[in-house]
Amino acid sequence: MLAKANLKVLIVDDSITIRELMKQQLKELGVCCFETAETGIEALELFQISNPNLVFLDINMPKMNGVEALSKMMVINPKAYIIILSSLCTKEKVNETMQCGAKNFFMKPIDDKKMEHILLEASQLF
Amino acid sequence: MDVKYFGQFLMEHKFITPPQLLDAVQHQRGVNKKIGILAIDKRYINSQQLQLILDSQKFKSKPFGELAVAKKLLTHEQVSELLSTQKVDRILLGEALIECGYLTLGQLEKALNTYKCEQEEAQFFIASSLGAMHPQYSDLVQQSTNIIQNMLLRLVDQRGKVFGCFEKTPKNSHYDYMTYQEIKGEKNCIIGMALNAQTILLIASRILKREVILVNELSLDVIKEFVNIVLGHISSYLSNQGFKTEAMLPHSMKFSEFVPLIKPQTEIVVSILMTEDQFDIYYLFQ
Numbered sequence: 001m002l003a004k005a006n007l008k009v010l011i012v013d014d015s016i017t018i019r020e021l022m023k024q025q026l027k028e029l030g031v032c033c034f035e036t037a038e039t040g041i042e043a044l045e046l047f048q049i050s051n052p053n054l055v056f057l058d059i060n061m062p063k064m065n066g067v068e069a070l071s072k073m074m075v076i077n078p079k080a081y082i083i084i085l086s087s088l089c090t091k092e093k094v095n096e097t098m099q100c101g102a103k104n105f106f107m108k109p110i111d112d113k114k115m116e117h118i119l120l121e122a123s124q125l126f
Numbered sequence: 127m128d129v130k131y132f133g134q135f136l137m138e139h140k141f142i143t144p145p146q147l148l149d150a151v152q153h154q155r156g157v158n159k160k161i162g163i164l165a166i167d168k169r170y171i172n173s174q175q176l177q178l179i180l181d182s183q184k185f186k187s188k189p190f191g192e193l194a195v196a197k198k199l200l201t202h203e204q205v206s207e208l209l210s211t212q213k214v215d216r217i218l219l220g221e222a223l224i225e226c227g228y229l230t231l232g233q234l235e236k237a238l239n240t241y242k243c244e245q246e247e248a249q250f251f252i253a254s255s256l257g258a259m260h261p262q263y264s265d266l267v268q269q270s271t272n273i274i275q276n277m278l279l280r281l282v283d284q285r286g287k288v289f290g291c292f293e294k295t296p297k298n299s300h301y302d303y304m305t306y307q308e309i310k311g312e313k314n315c316i317i318g319m320a321l322n323a324q325t326i327l328l329i330a331s332r333i334l335k336r337e338v339i340l341v342n343e344l345s346l347d348v349i350k351e352f353v354n355i356v357l358g359h360i361s362s363y364l365s366n367q368g369f370k371t372e373a374m375l376p377h378s379m380k381f382s383e384f385v386p387l388i389k390p391q392t393e394i395v396v397s398i399l400m401t402e403d404q405f406d407i408y409y410l411f412q
Contacts, residue, residue, distance in 0.1 A: 014375070016344055017351045020334060060354075060373050087351075087358030088373050090365030107362075108355065 004119050007126075009034040010052040012043040012069065013085070014061040018108065022056060029115060040064025040072075047073050047080075054122040057102075059086040059093060067096055074101040081122050085110060132219055135241050146228045154222035157215065161190050164208045165200060175199050188302075189323040191339050205339050245285070259290070260411045263394065266363050267409060273359050274398060277352060278405055281332045282325070286398065286405035300401050302326075303341070304384040305349045307357045311371035313364050315394040316387055317357045319349060325400045350376040356396070388412075 009031055011022045019036045026034055035050060037043035041064045047055065055073065059066035066084065073080050084097045084105040094105045103121075106114060133151070136142045142150075159167070162176045171179075171194070179194050191205035200208075220238065223229040229237070258264070275285045301320035309315040321329075323341050329352065330338040330345035338345050353376050361373050388395055388410070395410040 015347055015351050015354070017333065017348045020344070024335070060375060062375060087354045089358065089362045090371075092365065092370070107358065108351075 004030045004123050005032050007031055007033065007054055007119065007123055008050060008052040010043065010046055010050065010055045011036045012038075012040070012056065012061070012066070013058040014038050015058070018058070018085075021109065025110075025112065025115060029112065029119060031119065040066060040069030043069050044072055044076075048076060051077065053081060053126050054118070055080060055082040056085045057082055058108075059084060059097070060088060067093075067100060070097060070100045070102055081125060083118055132238075132241055135244070136223075136237060139237070139240070141233065141237050142223060142228050146223070146226070150219060150222040150226050150228060153226050154217055154219060157217050157222070159212065159215070161205075161208050161212055164211055165194070165204070168204075168208070170204050170208075171199050189327060189339070189341060192323075192341065195339075202339060206337050209337065209339065263409075263411055266360065266394070269363060270356060270360055270396060271407065274356055274396075274407055277355070281329045281352075282400075282405065284405055286400075286407045288407045288409070290409055300404075301381040301399065303346065303349070303378060304381045305346070305353050305376055305378040306384075306387065307350075307353050307376040308374040308387070309357060309361050309364065309371045310374060312369040313371055313394065314389075314392045315357075315360060315364075315371075315396070316392055317353050317360065317396045317398075319353050319398040319400070320381055320384075321349065321400045322402070324402050328402070346378040350378055353398075356398075360394070360396070 009026060011019055011026075011034060013019050013022070013036075019038075023034060023036070035046050035052070037046050039061055043055075043057070044064070046052075057066045057070055066086070070082055070084070073082060078101065080101070082102050084093075084102045085108055086093065086105070087108045089105070089107045097105055104118070133147050137144055137147055162171075162179065165171045166173060166176060179190060179197065179199060182193050182197070183190060191200065191209065194200035195202055195205060217225070220229070220234045224231060224234060260267075271288055278284060278286050300322055302323045303326060304318060304320050306316055306318040326341050326345050326349055327338050330348040333348050333351075334344070357373060357376075361371055364371050390412075393412060395408075395412075397406075397408040397410075399406045399408070
């Protein structure tokens with residue numbers, strides 16, 4: 001099991017607000033190692049280079065959306081631990097992303113309790 | 127039953143007379159000093175420099191502090207200090223009425239409680255009436271109003287007032303920026319949010335948990351997220367009703383550059399109009 005502080009987290013969201021808020025939240029919860037990406041394309045590059053333990057992925061983004069990025073990440077690493085974090089929670093999107101291999105789907109913003117739970121689950125896998 | 131401002135409510139319920147209200151508002155204005163006056167009081171700028179900043183504010187819809195910093199008349203630290211002073215010293219109408227001796231604390235508490243109950247009833251009545259006029263959107267109005275109101279309470283400590291479009295004509299001159307986002311597909315919807323610069327800074331500071339003094343990419347992105355969250359709930363609602371829709375990306379721009387987007391196929395329009403002391407939520411169904 002990996003200590004929470006050693007988890008490598010990738011935050012993918014086109015909103016700088018969400019990236020900033022999630023960085024703050026993760027820092028407060030003891031995570032020190034994270035990278036951020038603004039688009040699906042940037043996320044894929046970082047995913048290949050850094051091989052993160054946990055990815056928070058938005059869906060509605062310019063250039064490459066989250067569903068496409070998710071599919072490509074799962075091809076690169078089928079065991080990737082990817083959580084979809086979106087403001088849109090439609091049945092189709094939940095089904096589509098879960099079928100593509102996402103571990104879970106949450107609506108933004110995510111509260112500390114849920115975040116703690118995700119971090120614990122992810123850290124137990126490594 | 128309609129939504130009223132607190133001053134209007136106090137007069138109608140005979141807590142105060144119209145001259146007393148005027149007197150208290152004048153007292154409130156005297157205490158709640160503008161940032162430029164505070165800067166003069168602290169001798170950070172002189173009256174000519176104040177005029178220079180105010181003149182440039184006529185052409186650029188930017189906050190006073192931002193223009194003063196750009197003109198190198200104030201530093202970021204001085205603007206932060208002045209904004210904090212402004213916030214600490216600010217008084218509300220009720221406090222002004224007590225300071226003028228027109229209400230006791232007990233009378234104010236009693237009036238506030240009655241006012242809050244009446245406003246909640248009025249809001250429920252308006253949302254229900256809108257829902258009754260458009261039964262297919264009744265739940266949507268209730269749900270999205272709840273979401274917006276909860277966010278407003280968290281971010282600006284107040285609830286908004288709900289209107290059917292356009293029972294009241296919005297005053298466009300009050301707003302500096304516009305953010306909007308669209309849902310397209312079997313139902314077409316636009317969520318728009320018009321704000322003045324001060325309100326953007328207030329909301330951005332609350333969300334980012336630090337003082338934000340510039341309207342920039344970050345503070346406008348905070349507003350986009352506000353709209354995005356409201357849109358997300360509406361989109362989820364439509365999905366649960368069986369409609370296939372797609373959410374577009376949010377956009378922000380200066381209010382003066384915004385071109386209204388409502389087309390014949392746009393079925394739902396939600397507009398949130400915000401200045402420091404007025405928060406209105408408009409619904410249009412067509």
